Amino acid sequence: LTDVYSSSPALGRYFRSAQLVYFSNENSTVFYQLEFSVPPSTEGFMENTMNPDFIRNVLRQNIYDED
Numbered sequence: 001l002t003d004v005y006s007s008s009p010a011l012g013r014y015f016r017s018a019q020l021v022y023f024s025n026e027n028s029t030v031f032y033q034l035e036f037s038v039p040p041s042t043e044g045f046m047e048n049t050m051n052p053d054f055i056r057n058v059l060r061q062n063i064y065d066e067d
Contacts, residue, residue, distance in 0.1 A: 001032060004062045010049065011058055014038055 001018035005011050015035040022031040039051060048054065 001034070001059070006033065006060055008058050008062075011036070011055065014049075 002015075005015040008015070016035040016037050019033045019035070020030065022029070024030075030037065036050065036053065038045065059066050
């Protein structure tokens with residue numbers, strides 16, 4: 001995850017770290033905590049760039065690009 005987000009054109013400059021929070025072998029579930037450093041309030045920044053769907057889609061696109 002660190003490589004994915006640190007090299008992202010959209011999020012790389014804001015990304016700071018990824019930390020494993022929870023892992024389960026039983027059902028293949030993993031939870032990560034992503035840390036970003038965001039600029040002082042910029043109109044629409046949190047709603048658009050830091051939107052959870054947008055952040056997920058950066059990872060999703062990376063997975064698709066590897067296939």
